Amino acid sequence: MAERPSGSAHPVALERGYTTKDFTALRAYVQRIPPAVIARTYYDPDDDPHAATPGVMERHLNRMLDTLVQLALAHGSTALADYLRASIRQHGQPKLTAVTFRMVAEAAQLAAAPPHPDHPIGAWLRPRVARRLKGEGIGTLGELVAFCNRRGASWWRSMPRIGRGRARAIVSWLRRQQTALGLTVNADVDSVEQDGVPLVAAERVEVVPDLDSSGHLTERLTGRLTLAPLERLAVPHALSGADGENRSTAFCYIQAQHDLDAVRAYLNRYRDQPKTLRAYTRELERFLLWAVVLRGKALSDLRVDDCEAYKDFLKSPDPRFVGERFARTSPRWRPFALSTSEAGGSASLSTESQRYAVRLLRSAFAWLVDVRYLAGNPWTAVNDPPVIRRRNTMKIERALPADLWRRLRDELDVRCADERAAPWRDSRNGVQWRAVRAAILLMGDSGLRREEAASARREDLAPSVYGTLERPVWELTIVGKGQRERTVPVSAATLTALRAHWADRAKDSEDAVAGEAPDVVPQGPLLAPVIIPWTEASRRRHRQGREGGVGDFNPGVDAGYTADGLNRLIGRMLKILIETMEALSLDERVRLGQANAHAFRHTFGTQSVANEVPVDVVQKVLGHASLQTTTIYVQAERKRVLEEVAGYYARLAMEPAKR
Structure with a gap:
């Protein structure tokens, strides 16, 4: 039989080690025999540490009972499972009689057998872990081994709340069961035994x-x-x-x-x-x-x-x-x-x-x-492969319509509210929402590519000489595609979002938005993560000692986002919006689901042209080398085109009748 570990620091898989003596002792416990009597009757304190005191004995029996009940819930009849759940809801723990204990023990007989590739993962792994694995389509131990071997060391990254430590514990248990399973876990799948050992040799x-x-x-x-x-x-x-x-x-x-x-x-x-x-x-x-x-x-x-x-x-x-x-x-x-x-x-x-x-x-x-x-x-x-010249290679259909774009901005403002005004909000989430809002507005109001937003610098953001006290104008100088430098305008809403993001990064941002040239120009990336993932790659990139623990930010070392990192952050937060944002139609949720970081650049292009900003101005802001590229945004809706041409055909058909 097996013991299901209770703490997250213990191995996740069940270790089988219960004997007939344990079952006899547990049957006596169910029949209300005191733990002290059970320890004295069935165990030798010198050979069985869990029988040293009545308290330790009772905890051991309760752990065993919990293991059997969990197995019975997974493998017993529906009637037995319903009874056990009702008992747990009523008493906080299952209350068993001699009859129901026998039923539980029979349902848990699977535990006496070694693991098999066809066994469901719920029989061997904790329920919470099993649920997360099932969410990835993994139902059996064989499928779990195949998934690990297919994905390699980072097999667990796509699963919520399964971190590296828990993943290593799972793989360690699978490796110990390789003989019973008849399956092999590949050498480059990370586990506890391989901690500190390079997964791949450094030689050629x-x-x-x-x-x-x-x-x-x-x-x-x-x-x-x-x-x-x-x-x-x-x-x-x-x-x-x-x-x-x-x-x-x-x-x-x-x-x-x-x-x-x-x-x-x-x-x-x-x-x-x-x-x-x-x-x-x-x-x-x-x-x-x-x-x-x-x-x-x-x-x-x-x-x-x-x-x-x-x-x-x-x-x-x-x-x-x-x-x-x-x-x-x-x-x-x-x-x-x-x-x-x-x-x-x-x-x-x-x-x-x-x-x-x-x-x-x-x-x-x-x-x-x-x-x-x-x-x-x-x-x-050698001739080039023939290629069909497409009329439009840019996926501008991902651009958000004006109404959805406005509602998205309003929703971001709400989610970025000060935690003091909205104490129910998680401050950690607030930091992420403020970073996302700054990034989205920077791309959606200034037409930046994600690489340009990730590489933008604070020292390159300054008040424009063309602004006034009544209507200040800010501009950002960036190096874009083809190593071409250009200057783009920055909206007041974007400045407000950046200011909140900088405050989260423990930077003094007052001098950067006061409208006057500061004595010392702030240095560093315009956008940077405040919450740093606890991974080797992140620590190496941000060069932090992390003395304060996971999630702490060292303002002395301010490394910006990578373009891919910024894209992943935006994609993750948009997914949350799709699931939780109210009053969205199905079509609007689909539009948001199709959006990525680059979609906000297209949103700027379509919305600015729709609001009669001259095409050559839009070209300069977007950094297009050719005006022809920018004119892609200047398109009539397909419906309008068809209607106008249909009207022409109708008028043409009426001409002979008039004659």
Whole structure:
């Protein structure tokens, strides 16, 4: 039998250890035999610590009884479960007779058996934990192991209120039951036993061609390949390109002994452009891994037919190159990432993405020719994949309509109210709502991209010389897409929201909004998290000692949001609004559900044009390089277009009748 731990610090899984003697003692306890008599009759205090005193004995029996009742609720008959629940509601604990105790013991016989993959998780895990796992579609122990193995070390992150400690306890128990389950928990799934041990070795991972037993490249699409990202990648000397057929014989301008050196030298040009560097790295490592593993060639050995083959590969990548998103340090990392719902399928790229990859590779090879690492560029003879030119690639339909945009702003103001005026509000939530309001208004009133909002600085926000005392105007200078600097106006509502957010960050914001130039210009990011997640990555980013505990903020170290972090925060708080905001229609909840951080930039574009702001002004604020891009916002509603054209057709049809 098993004991269900009561404290959250204990393992979550049930440990089976009750004996026949325990059952006999518990039956006596149900029949009102005093714990002191039970301890003296059935146990030896020297061998059984839980029989040392009557109090300890009673606590042990109560824990055992609770375990049996929980198992009976999960596996007993409906009538027994109803009886137990009614007894608990009435007395605070189950009141059992000799008959009902026998029924409970019989219903809990599953506990005498070892865990099995088909056992429901509710029989082995605490009810609250089981409910959260069931929310992810996990019903049995086998499904739990498969879920952990599929997701890796961070399998628990999508589940509410299952943190790293509880997740480690679950995995530790699963590892102890591997023999009974007949299942193996993969090595990179984090557990207590692995605390402090790197999940992935720091050394390079050598990838080799996928060969069959006869030494030829295989065409099978089964089995797991050894793959690694560019920073951890190593290849055999024969495929390194050190003696590549396409290597230039002229003096080379870069210190590159092989293809990996040359690729890294090319990427080093973009070290100050993190988004570009990330995209270029992704495409080049995909191509390099394909060449070595599936083509069996070095980059400097590739010819036109190889490049054509890779262009075809992009239409439908090998399933072994495809997987869910994992950290680049994980052995589960794959070059092509799928969403969770697509796991196990293929990852065919859009035609736009295929063309992007081909053009990038052509450009990279051209640079390698220019620096005299390669003698020629085989990609020059490869045509771009055909792409349908779409009339509108921007998803401006995500922009919020004027009425919903106004109501959203009003709701944010209410949720950001001072806790002293609304003591029922959670101050921790208030801090998050004020950060979200500042971010949403900054993008919705000034048309910023999420990257621009995340990188905006306080020292770049200042009163404009074009403002007056009656109508002050503020402006923010940012560096936007393409490293182009621009200045955008900032609304009074946004300033108010920023001021409240700065106050939460323990900053003196009075001098920044008083309308006069301060003696010392405040420094730091415009938006920054006040509540820092207790994770290694967050601590490393914000460089905090965290002496005050989880959630404390060190005003001396003020690191801003990342663009992805800001997007996640907005998405999380919008989800709460969808569920709790009153007087929203179903269509409006759908619109909010489709919104993301970028939707508020589109909201500015559509609302400003609708309110007759000149298109060229909107272009300058949004930072569009072409006025044609901005005119996308200047569209008649489809209904109005159809009505006007239908009217024209009707008038045209009446012309002959008049004659």
